[in-house]
Amino acid sequence: MSEAAPFDTSPDAVTRLFTRSDGSYLFARWGRPIAPVAFGVEDSTVSTLKGAIEAVCQLAGHEVAETDPELGSNFMVFFLREWQELVDTPNLDRMIPELGPLVERLKAADANQYRLFRFDEAGGIKACFVFVRMDEIMSEIPADTICLGQVVQSILLWSDEAFLGTSPLALTGDNVAILKPDVAAVIRAAYDPVLPVTADDASHALRLSARIGLAS
Structure with a gap:
């Protein structure tokens, strides 16, 4: 940077x-308000993530919500150490049917981040799954920088x-x-x-x- x-x-x-x-x-x-949730981090990082979402949405003039009426949460951020953790997450494969092959591709690429979008009938974004693998590179980056970067790339x-x-x-x-x-x-x-x-x-x-x- x-x-x-x-x-x-x-x-x-x-x-x-x-x-x-x-x-x-x-x-x-996005075609609907963003209702975020984060997994795999402490409450302080969750607050940092929500602060980044609120700041970027304020810039865009877009809404943030507590829940999405269809999905509950439509902006899901997963922090993990190894990609295999996604496969071991209960019921995640129900939301992401292609999860198995996706994880294998991420492992093969030695990736440390990935974003998966879902779209509504009008073509607007209705959900985003953000995966961040905390490898050596990511572990050296401040949490507020990671959160802001992921939100910007997901808006x-x-x-x-x-x-x-x-x-x-x-x-x-x-x-x-x-x-x-x-x-x-x-x-x-x-x-x-x-x-x-x-x-x-x-x-x-x-x-x-x-x-x-x-x-x-």
């Missing part, structure tokens, strides 16, 4: 944030390549993690009611970039 890069919310930059590795454009935002359906080799966060002079201004601007504009909840055409990025320009 480094200091914030130059502010870039040009149409090309915005397009890249939602263009997937297969070349397709896909954007989605929108970013490209699978959006933050490869970089981070949506930057460090202040006091080594405090903050959201990069350009990423914050994209999140704020993405939740503008005039924009659709989901889009699969790159022309959407032009509209999104324009909303950023109007808000700046």
